Amino acid sequence: MKKNEPDPRRGLPVSSVLAVACVFLLLVSFAPRAAGAEGGSGAGDDDEAGRTRHRDQCGDCGELVDVNPKLSFPNPRLRAAYIALQAWKEAIHSDPFNLTEDWVGPHVCNYTGVFCAQALDDPNVTVVAGIDLNHGDIAGYLPYELGLLADLALFHVNSNRFCGTVPRTFHKLKLLFELDLSNNRFVGKFPRVLLRLPALKFLDIRFNEFEGKVPRELFDKDLDAIFINHNRFSFDLPDNLGNSPVSVIVLANNRFRGCIPASLGNMSKTLNEIILMNNGLRSCLPPEIGLLKNLTVLDVSYNELVGPLPGNLGGMLSLEQLNVAHNMFSGKIPESICSLPRLQNFTYSYNFFTGEPPSCLKVEAFDDRRNCLPRRPVQRSETQCRRVLSRPVDCDAFSVLSTSAGIFAPAATQFSATSIPVSATT
Numbered sequence: 001m002k003k004n005e006p007d008p009r010r011g012l013p014v015s016s017v018l019a020v021a022c023v024f025l026l027l028v029s030f031a032p033r034a035a036g037a038e039g040g041s042g043a044g045d046d047d048e049a050g051r052t053r054h055r056d057q058c059g060d061c062g063e064l065v066d067v068n069p070k071l072s073f074p075n076p077r078l079r080a081a082y083i084a085l086q087a088w089k090e091a092i093h094s095d096p097f098n099l100t101e102d103w104v105g106p107h108v109c110n111y112t113g114v115f116c117a118q119a120l121d122d123p124n125v126t127v128v129a130g131i132d133l134n135h136g137d138i139a140g141y142l143p144y145e146l147g148l149l150a151d152l153a154l155f156h157v158n159s160n161r162f163c164g165t166v167p168r169t170f171h172k173l174k175l176l177f178e179l180d181l182s183n184n185r186f187v188g189k190f191p192r193v194l195l196r197l198p199a200l201k202f203l204d205i206r207f208n209e210f211e212g213k214v215p216r217e218l219f220d221k222d223l224d225a226i227f228i229n230h231n232r233f234s235f236d237l238p239d240n241l242g243n244s245p246v247s248v249i250v251l252a253n254n255r256f257r258g259c260i261p262a263s264l265g266n267m268s269k270t271l272n273e274i275i276l277m278n279n280g281l282r283s284c285l286p287p288e289i290g291l292l293k294n295l296t297v298l299d300v301s302y303n304e305l306v307g308p309l310p311g312n313l314g315g316m317l318s319l320e321q322l323n324v325a326h327n328m329f330s331g332k333i334p335e336s337i338c339s340l341p342r343l344q345n346f347t348y349s350y351n352f353f354t355g356e357p358p359s360c361l362k363v364e365a366f367d368d369r370r371n372c373l374p375r376r377p378v379q380r381s382e383t384q385c386r387r388v389l390s391r392p393v394d395c396d397a398f399s400v401l402s403t404s405a406g407i408f409a410p411a412a413t414q415f416s417a418t419s420i421p422v423s424a425t426t
């Protein structure tokens with residue numbers, strides 16, 4: 001896994017929780033259970049997925065959990081939570097750390113991984129406000145009864161073996177603020193029900209097996225963080241990407257295609273980190289990226305990006321980490337990039353650059369291997385360089401989607417092999 005990619009095993013940044021309300025502070029102090037256990041067999045996954053679907057279709061068809069009439073609950077919401085949690089326990093078939101062993105009886109607030117707080121709309125009522133089963137290594141699925149947890153603000157089940165999909169009843173979780181389903185075995189289409197959660201800010205579904213398109217509405221939603229990396233999503237990045245007010249967006253390691261939309265420039269007030277690596281993106285870098293003056297991490301490595309790096313990138317005054325390696329970029333690296341005041345690491349190996357100003361060699365950490373740079377070690381062969389560089393790159397041909405406002409002068413995009421000094425080293 002890449003250094004810049006937040007580790008899914010770490011869970012969502014707890015700092016985000018602080019922003020909500022002290023109601024949730026207790027959740028921060030929850031220490032994840034012992035890590036390091038090897039996952040058991042995921043036996044019956046297909047079965048489970050089938051059952052989940054079936055039950056989900058069942059919708060509100062009634063309680064499958066029988067509530068013993070002798071049990072007494074402080075309020076109806078805790079009774080509903082009891083039903084949800086018992087249904088969930090039934091849907092769990094392996095729990096190696098016995099986390100749900102104490103999910104017995106009416107005191108749901110004492111259950112491991114379940115956190116209660118005063119209801120936001122009625123301080124006299126205690127409700128289930130958070131679930132944290134991170135690193136539980138639990139195998140099972142999410143039953144539709146979880147929609148009964150209507151007061152839930154946090155739902156963290158990172159690093160388990162949950163399979164199937166997200167039940168449609170999640171639309172009832174009107175207060176859900178942080179959702180972390182990462183590092184599980186969820187499958188199927190992007191769970192559109194998540195787009196209907198009005199309070200959602202942190203969406204983390206990375207390291208699963210979701211597939212198909214990512215709905216463009218995702219980028220119109222008022223989220224703070226989007227982690228959908230390491231799935232099987234496959235679609236063209238939509239031109240409304242720039243509408244997203246997120247500070248962090250990680251789309252790496254999917255099967256996206258197409259262009260990097262120029263609308264990215266509209267994220268300048270909020271965007272702090274964007275990771276687009278390994279997605280099959282094929283275009284030039286839109287100069288509008290240079291407007292992202294608060295961006296600290298930009299990683300577009302392992303794509304099929306072409307053309308020069310726009311000099312406008314020198315506008316990214318907060319940039320610390322820049323990785324453009326393993327693309328087909330060419331041309332001279334603009335001085336403005338290498339003299340960015342906070343730049344610590346500039347990786348541009350495995351491209352076809354033909355010139356670098358001396359300032360690039362002064363960046364704290366840089367990697368210029370396997371380019372077409374004269375008098376530099378470990379470059380591509382002359383033949384290789386000539387073959388690629390003799391093909392002209394027309395960035396305008398890619399900009400069908402990128403309705404650039406024309407505020408930037410077009411960069412030179414034509415190269416001819418004859419004018420390129422090439423040093424052929426191994």
Ligand SMILES: *[C@@H]1O[C@H](CO)[C@@H](O)[C@H](O)[C@H]1NC(C)=O
Nearest residue numbers: 034037095096097098099101
């Ligand atoms: C979980 O419970 C089972 C049965 O009670 C026990 O054998 C096992 O050691 C427990 N596992 C852990 C990690 O406590």
Ligand SMILES: *[C@@H]1O[C@H](CO)[C@@H](O)[C@H](O)[C@H]1NC(C)=O
Nearest residue numbers: 102105106107108109110111
């Ligand atoms: C569970 O919590 C209740 C208060 O909500 C408390 O009275 C009871 O002793 C607790 N039970 C256990 C087993 O900790």
Ligand SMILES: *[C@@H]1O[C@H](CO)[C@@H](O)[C@H](O)[C@H]1NC(C)=O
Nearest residue numbers: 118119120121122123124125
């Ligand atoms: C909470 O309980 C107090 C004391 O019993 C009562 O005065 C108050 O009206 C209640 N608040 C709500 C929102 O029900």
Ligand SMILES: *[C@@H]1O[C@H](CO)[C@@H](O)[C@H](O)[C@H]1NC(C)=O
Nearest residue numbers: 242262263264265266288405
């Ligand atoms: C930014 O958004 C405005 C409207 O909100 C739009 O007119 C403009 O084209 C967008 N800029 C880019 C670079 O997409």
Ligand SMILES: *[C@@H]1O[C@H](CO)[C@@H](O)[C@H](O)[C@H]1NC(C)=O
Nearest residue numbers: 269272293294295316317318
């Ligand atoms: C955004 O960047 C500007 C210029 O580098 C800086 O002055 C400002 O503090 C940054 N804002 C945030 C929220 O990081």
Ligand SMILES: *[C@@H]1O[C@H](CO)[C@@H](O)[C@H](O)[C@H]1NC(C)=O
Nearest residue numbers: 002003004323345346347365
């Ligand atoms: C610089 O970034 C590259 C790519 O992300 C990484 O492989 C390398 O370890 C980093 N170098 C340093 C010194 O942090």
